[in-house]
Amino acid sequence: MTVEKTDPVEVFGAGLKGRGLRGTRDLSAGEVVFAEASFAAVVLDSLSLQVCHSCFRRQVNPHRCAQCKFAHYCDRTCQRAAWDEHRKECSAIRNIGKAPNENVRLVARILWRIQKHTGLVSDSQLTTLDMLEDHLSRMTPEDLKELKVDVKTFYTYWPKKSKAVGEDYVSHLFGVISCNGFTLSDQRGLQSVGIGLFPNLCLVNHDCWPNCTVILNHGDQSALDASFHSSRRIELRALEPISAGQELTVSYVDFLSVSTDRQRLLQQQYYFDCKCEHCVNGTKDELMTAVKPTEDGKQPSAEVVKQLTDFSLQALVKIEAARAQGNFHEVIRICRECLEKQDPVFADTNVHVLRVLSTASEVLSFLQQFQEAAGYAQRMVDGYMKLYHPNNAQLGMAIMRAGVTHWHAGLIEAAHGLICRAYGILMITHGPHHPISKDLEAMRRQTEMELRMFKQNEHVYHSMREAALTSKPMSVAGEQVQIKA
Template sequence: MTVEGMECVEIFNSEGKGRGLKSTKEFWAGDVIFAETAYAAVVFDNLTHNVCHTCFKRQEKLHRCGQCKFAHYCDRTCQKDAWLNHKNECSAVKKLGKAPNENIRLAARIMWRIERESSGLAEGCLVSIDDLQNHIDNFQDEEKNGLMDDVQNFLDYWLSQGQQFGMNYISHIFGVISCNGFTLSDQRGLQAVGVGIFPNLCLVNHDCWPNCTVIFNNGNHEAVKSMYHTQMRIELRSLGKINKGDELSVSYIDFLNLTEDRQQQLKRQYYFDCTCEQCTKKTTDALLLAVKEGDPKPADSVVKEVTQFSMDTMEKIDKARSEGLYHEVVKYCRDCLKRQEPVLADTNIHKLRILSISSEVLSYLQMFEEAAENAKKMVDGYLKIYHPHNAQLGMAVMRAGVTHWHAGIIEVGHGMICKAFAILLITHGPSHPIAKDLEAMRAQTEMELRMFQQNEFVYYKMREAALSNRPIQVMQEPKNEAQGMIFHKKS
């Protein structure tokens, strides 16, 4: 495990939040405050054959461990670097005859490491695994039953001939994973692929309007490439000016929710009551519930009816998406937007959700003009709600820009790609693969925009010919899964 920048932060007792981290120096937007590799990490159960078990990059073809037949790697370099963490796991999988679930695999990797190092405190860490919160006392009956099932299955898997751990300690480790397991993404940050424990990151408290963001950078940072190029690395990056002594914060959940819904989600998943300024003042609730301005304004009964229709439609959309019926999704979205248009404002959360799904699915079906129209409305709404340096905002603007490019709306598309690049330079940094992709897109659309301004007819002819060779990548098949949580909560 490697840690950088911890001299720039210190632990303190945050009022009403327990321990937290505060800065010991001044930071500016885009600065990396600290970075660390995982104490332990595993690939999700459903992606064990598609993602490298060392660097967590998605690859077309992976090499399989010849012993356990379970672990997969990019190449021999990743396989060699994995052996220290995989050695015990390999024997355990062979003996059990199968690999257990991701929680059990992660717990075992944590305890094998504690056993090797005779301590849960790694070099460069401000806190040990032993001292991380587990919140077991707050678990509901269903969660406690799940915990006990994991503990029992873990005992069947555990092969250690050395230190033996008591039931309370094993339960503590599973509680730590439940509350502090961090969702890992692939090399471009587009898909969740695993879960890991990052002890220093666990000390950073939540704020719905945070001053930091967390980004995965799979060994792309030059300073760690030579020695740690296969390790999953997270970076805590500043979103704006941070003064010496300021508490550092990140958002555990997506901000695009009503205050009450955010608070319920935080209480249910992380066991605390959020009292940040955004929650106390309910800053964006008026925007997220806004109705169309006009004279007269829509009647309350009409607003209530359209809101209920929107929620009912979302249930139908979720079912259709899960079954891959994307043309039905488009029909539901069109009907809902037609009902919403004269009643709900473009910042209304119910309208934004439909616009987001509609633009994504329409792009997948290559109905780009309609997708671009909806993406533009969605982005305009997002810009009024999200923090200007929010990573999810940047990704949404990037997708909207690509959609406009596919639709041949080059002026708006180029502007959006430039806007997304400016945001992601701060949230991801210039070395991140997605920032490099955006930089290439920006250069390409800038060149195309000049051609368009010189001669529209020639531009469209050349564009039509070029599309058959190497277009900008279209989005992947739409996924019906929640986005925006950085800490992994296994359901």
């Protein structure tokens, strides 16, 4: 599935931002502005054994390509669907004995497709790869050095039987994916698993408070009849009503940083100075750096704030290191210590507090310490809701996880409320047919049923819940019943 001519978008000159896309008619919140299949995409190196190289879903025991022994798939159906794209890659990997990094593999896939389709694979493709920015002239010496290493590796990997490609064009493509590559997530939207290139999406400019979001639809290769398959694609979805002629924007970075930090990251990674309204006005910066007044009603001194900020940054580094090592109890110890020091000084909208709350709630949930996790998750959601766009996908996912944590903690009223709130957001950002939305709808129905039971008789509800958690049948009115906990 690709962008159709009837899709309500057109390319226009966006001033200093170069080209952009705008709507040609009014759009409503949750509407799919366009969908676009990837020009090429690859699984990240670190997850090549765990993720399907066709649909990018995570799998417990994926099926391995018997020839290159590198690519993995959900099953033979996914493998057959991917063979046209994998065929030359498979041969190239076998020839050199191992797979190169994801950037080299992606550039090779792009070039094989260009040579097959001359770079324009559908009438609805609004730009060619030749016209996309590579920003090579603005790269740092370190970035250019890494790029040259990738170019050298590419020529080792590129089969001699394939059509020769000049070094300048190969370098151009590496530059294009560096600043235009789109990160692909797994089926739950919780982890980055791949990178792809979507030419039309590359035309959508950045805004820190965008009116659109991008969601990966993994497609469906499960049908035995290939005519019923749907391809992997991104969907550009409207977050709010958009008037005809208004520019379509997405955010290239997470909003949860002060404007100067977002601007610095955008300059480092995408080579432009963000002049969006939220950056120019520093919108919400005060909330993200908010502090609590002291007992005498005064603001804490700049020195105290700086010391605690430095401590928080150091603690976050230690937290990530402990997490990477799988030392989750150490993660929680540091989080508790950090929050104890932050609580008297920082407000709950302070980004340093929110980052610790997010990690603490997630790791405590993993350790099944749900009561404490729920408390941290609620504080995190309360802070997020004051900062994020009301239809932000990350906000919706965070609220969903908080709802599940409360559910596990037995706090059914709060759990149902959070899950309903998350459902309202994700219906806009993901749509009703996305696996996450379907899971959330099932949770919404389940918690609604449990909430009715809870309101009828709290004692019976908790008894049934305890029985479900211990896998023991519970007798009610002479019949054995079980609920999902």
